[in-house]
Amino acid sequence: METNADNLKLEDHLCFSLYACSRAILRLYRPYLDELQLTYPQYLVLVTLWMKQKSTIKELGEVLSLDTGTLTPLLKRMEAAGLVERHRDKKDERIMNIHITNAGQALQEKASCIPQSLLEASGMKQEELNEINVTIKQLLQQLNTASKK
Amino acid sequence: METNADNLKLEDHLCFSLYACSRAILRLYRPYLDELQLTYPQYLVLVTLWMKQKSTIKELGEVLSLDTGTLTPLLKRMEAAGLVERHRDKKDERIMNIHITNAGQALQEKASCIPQSLLEASGMKQEELNEINVTIKQLLQQLNTASKK
DNA sequence: CCATAAAGTATTGTCAACAATTAAATTTTG
DNA sequence: CAAAATTTAATTGTTGACAATACTTTATGG
Known part of the structure; x- marks a missing residue:
């Protein structure tokens, strides 16, 4: 009665996971970006x-x-x-x-620590991150295609 | 000479795919959110x-x-x-x-079209989106764990 | 050649994200 | 019990995201 089975929990929303993950990476990058005085x-x-x-x-x-x-x-x-x-x-x-x-x-050389920090914080291998990237790029392309219609 | 092999292309940066994907979903949601007068x-x-x-x-x-x-x-x-x-x-x-x-x-009932719109625009099945969600949540958890250290 | 349309960019205004600081209330500790 | 530490929110200030509008230049049709 209190909750509606139709309604996804927050954690079941892919949009939220992507939104939260993107901001988590920003927080991770911030010290390095601050060092370079970049946003x-x-x-x-x-x-x-x-x-x-x-x-x-x-x-x-x-x-x-x-x-x-x-x-x-x-x-x-x-x-x-x-x-x-x-x-x-x-x-x-x-x-x-x-x-x-x-x-x-x-700044290019000084910035190489930035993608490196994601690799380290993720605790994953570069290939795993690459696989995720391929998947997300597919989704992104679908969304961009859909928006043009 | 012009480019540095050390340096990833923009499209190879997972951070960018996530950031762009998150914003693409926001653009997709905007008409529905506007309808409900929500951000x-x-x-x-x-x-x-x-x-x-x-x-x-x-x-x-x-x-x-x-x-x-x-x-x-x-x-x-x-x-x-x-x-x-x-x-x-x-x-x-x-x-x-x-x-x-x-x-x-x-507003709960009126908002059910929002996650629905992502399902449709993605051109994927709900199970595929769920799989992506599991992956991203794993990455998110790793990043959150790493940031506490 | 002029009027109009189209394309590219700039400007304005609103909301969001988040660091840093302040303030107030509660809890802990000596 | 009083002082210190912690918790919780609010405030302030900077940057970003983006819609809406305006302005400028270029292209096109008569």
């Missing part, structure tokens, strides 16, 4: 630019699923910190080009 | 209180991994919306008791 989405921008020194706000938004209302102020702070430069494209002034600075590139 | 963490508070009509700020914080800086204003908004009531414990005035109202309880 998590700033770290993701750098991960992207370490592979590909130049991008645009639009492209970063697509890759990270972040919109310009998030990215514009975030990238301005990163520019103020000397990690990236922002320049409007000469040929099409609608486009904002973002490229990494030497200081930004230099 | 996602408010929905989680209700999921908790639907099973267990009464709780405290401390207990909600533990279950949801949220601190009082998040919960206090969130619960005040829920009280203003008539979904919960907040009363200090008579015996120990440090404790803030939270209990669900009839209006809050009444």
Whole structure:
């Protein structure tokens, strides 16, 4: 009478497990990110630019699923910190080009402890984490496909 | 020379897949949550209180991994919306008791479409989602254990 | 060539997340 | 019993997430 069998318990909600897990990783990363004076989405921008020194706000938004209302102020702070430069494209002034600075590139080595910390805290092997990643990426792709319909 | 083999690509970062997946689910839920005039963490508070009509700020914080800086204003908004009531414990005035109202309880039925929408958008069977949930909960538990050390 | 539509970005406003600090009440301890 | 330690919440301040709106530039149709 008190509870409804239709209603899932909190712990049975996949959405909550993912939400809680994502925030648990953020808490784990925080000391390392603080050390580098980075926030998590700033770290993701750098991960992207370490592979590909130049991008645009639009492209970063697509890759990270972040919109310009998030990215514009975030990238301005990163520019103020000397990690990236922002320049409007000469040929099409609608486009904002973002490229990494030497200081930004230099953080790559110092940041290798970050994915390492997840590996250690998880108590799992890299292959196990990779398997989880494949599964979550499949789910993510399904959700992204569904949202386009 | 351009890229460093040490450095994982963005898509190889489990942290990013989880973060992106969690936000994709939020986007999926938004129309349903808007309909109920709820935010996602408010929905989680209700999921908790639907099973267990009464709780405290401390207990909600533990279950949801949220601190009082998040919960206090969130619960005040829920009280203003008539979904919960907040009363200090008579015996120990440090404790803030939270209990669900009839209006809050009444949302339970209307909210059943929310987990349903994830099932549909995922294109998977409930058992597959349950398997993912078990895996993620294991990882979450490992991270929580590691953080206590 | 001009009017309109489309695309890209910036701005504004609300809620959330969370660290750090403060305050108040209770419990423990000497 | 009084002082210290602990527990619980609230407050303050910064950043992030994202919807809605506005603004600017480019493309297109007549």
